[in-house]
Amino acid sequence: MAERGREPVEALGALGALDGARRRALRLAGLSAAADPGMDRFARLVTRLLRVPVALVSLIGEDRQVLPGMVGLPEPSAARRALPLSHSLCRYVVDSGEPLSISDARADERLRPGPDVRELGAVAYAGTPVTDGSGLVLGALCALDHTPRTWSEAELADLEDLAAACSAELRLRIVSAQRQAAQNVLETARAAAERAQGDAERLEHEAQAGLDHAELLLRASEELSQTSGLEDLRRRLRDLFVGVGKPSYVGLLVADDNELHRIPDPDVVHSVEHELLTLPADAAFPSARAMREGRTVFVPDREALVADYGPEAVAFFDRMGFTTVLCLPLWGSRGLLGVLVTCWTNPHEVSTPERAALTAASGYTAQAVERALYLDERISIARQLQAAMLTDLPRTDALEINALYQPAADEEMIGGDWYDAYHLPPAGSGDVAPLMITVGDITGHDMHAATVMGQIRSMLRQATLDHPPYSPAAALTALDVACSVLPIDVGGTLVHARLDPPGNTGGWALTWSNAGHPPPLLRTPDGVVTTLLEHDVLLHPGLGAPRRTETRRELPPGSTLLLYTDGLVERRGNDIDAAIAQLARLLARHGARPLPELLRRISNRMAEPPPGDDVVLLVLRIP
Missing domain, CATH: 3.30.450.40 (GAF domain)
Known part of the structure; x- marks a missing residue:
């Protein structure tokens, strides 16, 4: 082959x-x-x-x-x-x-x-x-x-x-x-895609976190610059920290001597605020350490809490369910004002950008706390001054008398509303003494108005007592003359009245002079309410000494007389005559009730929405 x-x-x-x-x-x-x-x-x-x-x-x-x-x-x-x-x-x-x-x-x-x-x-x-x-x-x-x-x-x-x-x-x-x-290439490509997706999600998360942090600072600069007190500040803090890494709880603690006082949320009561309202500076708590050392304190987890703090703190945070805590000191121009506490229920890693944003937000919070403390201090002093100027009502068995003062919804608006009541010298030994009553409103909503109110009240008392037989019109005329001579820039309205004891009719006699004030309301025993419309011009330095008149009316037993200031009936956009008519209906319906309850019902019904001005109510009942 x-x-x-x-x-x-x-x-x-x-x-x-x-x-x-x-x-x-x-x-x-x-x-x-x-x-x-x-x-x-x-x-x-x-x-x-x-x-x-x-x-x-x-x-x-x-x-x-x-x-x-x-x-x-x-x-x-x-x-x-x-x-x-x-x-x-x-x-x-x-x-x-x-x-x-x-x-x-x-x-x-x-x-x-x-x-x-x-x-x-x-x-x-x-x-x-x-x-x-x-x-x-x-x-x-x-x-x-x-x-x-x-x-x-x-x-x-x-x-x-x-x-x-x-x-x-x-x-x-x-x-x-x-x-x-090919499978290896596919798996490599899939792993690379997963890594790319993870990187994209991480970058998206970081970008969103950056936007959230920027939004936090923007909201903090806007919201916290408008606070009017600690309560308002605490309310705004509740919804300030949203977005990525939102804390489960944000607490505000204000320093006072050697203690931290928690400012409770006025609307949403948290269990934290039930248990721990005050902390001594030496307490083994993260917030107390932030106060003592004047620095940011971060507790990442329970292990760190157990290692660095006392058993009381550990037990408290366990009850609250908090795992991660960040405490930021609040520094003001006069030193440490308090501590802002942020807590998370789940472990939370506070990144450097997030910590920077929270620190910046705590700076805005510190400014708001300092402003709130100043306003609260000023308002407290003004309220005390105004309360001191309000008269203690005279004790008498001959008449029932009660009064109510309600501040404006905006606590900074210290007004010039007031009431006054005092006895005059009786006609003879053993006789019932007449009673002078006044309800007035000095124009303005500041310390100046409150101060002028005190001066006018004292001057009107003096003018009344200097002009027997204690005519309301004569006293108002004397007040007009004094204000036109003295350097007192006064404007306002008032009702000045005298109640004379019973005569042959068994009732009291009311004599009043109205200087541009809302009309008093009189409820007779039959439940009928009369609006006492007679009035003269208001108090004003430019009017000189206008002619003042007075009106007299008999008050039968069982009558109820109500005097008030315009804060009760005057609202922007509402008709004042309609509000006075509503007030008259309330008096007709509830006028037979005990006087404190009557005033409370009137205030609750007429004060919605909360008034933007002070309100004074003075009520008398003839037995």
Whole structure:
């Protein structure tokens, strides 16, 4: 039988450099100079089917051939499972891409001196290409015999069939490796996408946190600059800290000597404010430490609280459910004003930007606290002054008398509303003394108005007592003259009245003069309410000494007389006459009730919404 592949053998030159496609295919197949069970199986099949002593699965590399499948090769080549290219007949198969069979390599002048014949004893050779999925030749499946041999067509066909099966195995491995590589690439891409998404979410979170922090500072600068007292400040703090990292509780503690006093929320009572309203400066609490040391105190978790603070603090925070606490000192122009406490129920990592934003917000809070303390102090003094100016009502069994003073809704508006009541000298020994009553309103809502009110009240008393028989009109005329001469810038309204004790009719007599004031209301025993409309001009320095008149009216037993200031009936956008009519209906309905209850009902009904001006009510009842 003629030798197959004779012409390609004669035409072969040196093996060229391994191209990139072959390198990739060999790498993906995962075969090297190491025994591979699958490839060894193909070598064993060749020895059995072709009855040869040596069979190889040879893969050609750039500088050597590796033998992952091998049977019958002598040592040391068998141990190394690799041969130099000079020992490789398989390289001719790879270069030509065609099967090659040689009966006796010694008879070929080009092969006889080769190391294949000399060292390996490869006398007869048959080899068939092993390829990948694209037909690229990677190596050869070959059979070697130590004696000359003529290869039959059946033997060469069996070798080709085994080579095809070996190629299929290589292709399967390459495809699996490619699939695994693709899976690795996919997983790497997925991991990269997840990292990118995580980075994007983190950046979005940081951007949102930055916006929240900027919004916090903007709201703090706007909201806290408008506070009018500690209660108002505490109310605004409740909704100030929103957005990323919103605390579960924000507390305001104000320093007073060696204590911290918690300012409770006026609208939402928190359990903290039930249990702990005052803390001594030496208490083993984070807020007390912030006060003592004048610095920010941060407690990240319960372990830190246990390590650095007392058992009382630990038990308290456990009851409240707080885990993370940040205490910020509030510094004012005169020193430490208090501590702003922010608490979280879940562990919260306070980032550097968040701490900076909270510190800046605490600065605005400190300014608001300082302003509130100043206003509260000023208002307290003014309220005390005004309360001192209000008359203690005279005690008498002859009349029932009661009064109510209600400050304006805006506590800064210290008004000039007042009431007055005092006895006059009786006509004779043992007689019932007459009673002078006054309700007035000096224009203005400040300390000046309150001061002028005190002066006018005293001057009117003096004018009344200096002009027997104690005419209300005469006293008002004297007051007008005094105000036109003295440097008193006074404007306002008032009702000045005298109540004379019962005569033959059994009732009291009312004589009054009205200087531009809302009309008094009189309820008679039958429940009918009369509006006492008679009045003159108001008090004003530009009017000089106008003519004052007075009116007299008998008050039968059981009558109720109500005097009030305009803060009760005057509202912006409302009709004052309609409000006076409503007041008259309330007096008609409830006028028989005890006087304190009557005043309370009138105040509750007429003071909604809360008045923007002071309100004075004075009520008398004839027994």
